[in-house]
Amino acid sequence: MKIGCLQFSPVLGDVDNNLTRADAVLAKANVQDLDLLVLPELAFSVAMRDLRPLTGCLLSYHRPSSASAIG
Numbered sequence: 853m854k855i856g857c858l859q860f861s862p863v864l865g866d867v868d869n870n871l872t873r874a875d876a877v878l879a880k881a882n883v884q885d886l887d888l889l890v891l892p893e894l895a896f897s898v899a900m901r902d903l904r905p906l907t908g909c910l911l912s913y914h915r916p917s918s919a920s921a922i923g
Contacts, residue, residue, distance in 0.1 A: 856886045862895035870895045 858877060862870040874895065883889065 853887045854885055855888045855890065856881070856883060857890045858892070860892065860895075862892050864894060865898050867896050867898060 858874060860873055860877065862873075874891070
């Protein structure tokens, strides 16, 4: 299995520009033989652009957990 990783600094919420930049990089690369291409998290998503800081009663629920995950 051949895996490629596209690293660049996407601008959160600027999907059109991020796609243009990714296309430009991929046009110069040999990606035909790749089985998987790993991209930056949220590079092509606007899901988080409307997030706001927690306030009021919601803030009291946001605290570190004493649980941990292994594996």
